[in-house]
Amino acid sequence: MEETLMHNFQPIIGIEVHVVINSKTKMFSPSANSHRSDPNINVHPIDLGLPGTMPEPNGFVVKKALVLAKALNMQNVDHHLRFDRKNYFYQDLPKGYQITQQHHPIATNGYLDISNKRVPIQRFHIEEDTAKQLNEDNHILLDYNRAGSPLIEIVTDPVFDSGKEVKEYLTNLRRILIFNDISDAKLEEGSMRVDVNVSIRPMGAPNYGTRVEIKNINSINNVEKAINFEISRQQELLLSNKKVVQATMRYDDQLNQTVFMREKTNAIDYRYMFEPNIIGINLDQQFLSEVDQIQVFNxxxxxxxxxxxxxxxxxxxxxxxxxxxxxxxxxxxxxxxxxxxxxxxxxxxxxxxxxxxxxxxxxxxxxxxxxxxxxxxxxxxxxxxxxxxxxxxxxxxxxxxxxxxxxxxLKMKQIKDEQEVIALLEPIVLENLAILKDYDQRKERVEKLLIGLLMKKTNGQANPNVSIKVLTDLIQKHR
Structure with a gap:
């Protein structure tokens, strides 16, 4: 069934990855960037957007972004740093907007190679994280330690056609992030978060199918499983003359299936605007030279x-x-x-x-x-x-x-001196002269027996190579 479906439909998959940067402080405030602290202790007035506060971009994060640009072969890197406001009202965003780079991403037009294709990286940009939400006993608990943490969002072209390809891409990307000390990239802890967009279309059709987004996947293996399940689900719907509904899904690893979260309608108007509290920042030559000194692992x-x-x-x-x-x-x-x-x-x-x-x-x-x-x-x-x-x-x-x-x-020091080995081994050979007549026919057996006796005598301390050499000479001498 699945093989027939794959011949009839073409999956179209795009990936968005958010990674938390290895920085001691948050993106725009001096508050500690640590999600392992007790809830709501790493919160600064800047994170809350209190009146009179002014965000200050974290230069360390910018350097990490430039290192990532090298590692991902980004062709266009903007040395004039600019930020935008993404406006929306939700409990995880205390100031009512998120500082991001919608219109002026720091890097565009890169790629990452996997075994069977070159994956185009559309762009990546710097932004701040939102608060962490916990659902408990019909209540939503909010931990603002995460609000303002530095993020980089990496967006690919929709060029994947299987979960296997996505798994390889994410594995390679994660290695780049870790080896270049950009992020610890732990999916299970949320420092690397993957959003998958999946649609299918009849083979050869010009238009994309209805896109479904999958969120909250806690491992790269589960990303592959979620994609494969979602492809099969959409194929079965279309073959049954049913519509694929544009929706946000999550992956349930116990059931090994995607589960409906909410329907997606028209795109939200976030009223993006230039961030007025951060003027454009030109990255000077000294700053760029410091980045050039950083080793980039390939x-x-x-x-x-x-x-x-x-x-x-x-x-x-x-x-x-x-x-x-x-x-x-x-x-x-x-x-x-x-x-x-x-x-x-x-x-x-x-x-x-x-x-x-x-x-x-x-x-x-x-x-x-x-x-x-x-x-x-x-x-x-x-x-x-x-x-x-x-x-x-x-x-x-x-x-x-x-x-x-x-x-x-443990008295394990090897006996390597030839004269010392001769002194230990020759008495053993003399005591077992009878077996030497079998040496030509059963060389390996004879050697194994005599060396075994030597090892027993020395508690394994006689060096095997020296012992074999000495034994060969002694056998020739006493045959």
Missing amino acids: IKELESKLLSEGVDQQFVELLLDNFFLYQKINEINQRINDLAFVSKWLLIEFMGRINKQKLQLELINPKWFDNLTDLLVLVKSEDLNQKQAKVVLDEIIKTDETVAEIVDR
């Missing part, structure tokens, strides 16, 4: 670099989704110089233990990363084998000891 280049270093694709995806881990793997690799090796130990062994204990990554003891680095140095130099290293890693997370102290306590 996610595709980072991905290519990691893959070229031999890092598995699954690990690359994990690293590009977590800037903290990306930083750590590069810090560790400064001493190890083997990204593929470090990635396996960090993401499988180390993170496996962290996740098992349900520890918050950013809050764990920084010393553990230093100890992990010391541990991997010993593994690379073959002073510890893999099995021993895993035991030491367990101890790193349990104790405050250094790696050297743990290795000493």
Whole structure:
């Protein structure tokens, strides 16, 4: 059924993303920009629009916007900063208007590449956020901590035709935002909010179908699911000779379906006007030069670099989704110089233990990363084998000891001196001369048996490579 529908209709999907900027203060006031504080304590008279207050644009946010313009390949960047008022009356907007950039967005005409197409970015602009609303026991609770928080709204052309494409776009965009320290982009906390516009039309038809907006989606995976469901819903309506109603929907992840919120009628007249309290601001050369000094991460280049270093694709995806881990793997690799090796130990062994204990990554003891680095140095130099290293890693997370102290306590120091290995291994060979007659036919079995006896004798401290070399010489000597 779904395959037939897809042949008959073409989905048209556009995306609008609001991101909260990583700024200590709000967009136009000195109030703290923190949604984790107790309700209604980060509120300034400017946020409330009290008489006599004057908004002052946050230069830090403007710099972040210019960095984003580079990352999104924006062709037109306005160095003459201007703002507008969006007028409407609602409880989440205490001053009766929102300061935005309707007529003069800071950046237009960019793009972001995904695997099968180039996604045009129409524009993005700076604006302030509204208060957060909570519905509780038939009451609406308002938290004005969020009112005035700095936002950037990013708008694409309606070029997507599947939830899969949108998922890839949002994943790439989120990585750009995080790696360039523009936003923490946490959908579950509201610092990245996605509005999806979905319509369908008969294949080859010139006009768009009736557009439905989907809001309040709390993960990128759910964005994909919501789009796919909405496409199917609209297709089934049209095939049943029913109309698609222009509406705002939300996604219910329990039911795995979009749910009606309200019908959308004609566009609201927001009476946009020039913001009279903020005159046009020319971004001077010094300001622009400071922005030019900021490193802009190209996610595709980072991905290519990691893959070229031999890092598995699954690990690359994990690293590009977590800037903290990306930083750590590069810090560790400064001493190890083997990204593929470090990635396996960090993401499988180390993170496996962290996740098992349900520890918050950013809050764990920084010393553990230093100890992990010391541990991997010993593994690379073959002073510890893999099995021993895993035991030491367990101890790193349990104790405050250094790696050297743990290795000493557990008597794990590798025996690498050939003469010392000869002294330990030759008596074992002499005690088992009878099995040497099978060496030519069963070389691997004989070596495994004798090395096993050596490891038992040394509690695993004999270096395997040195031991094999010494054993080969001893067998030739005593056959």
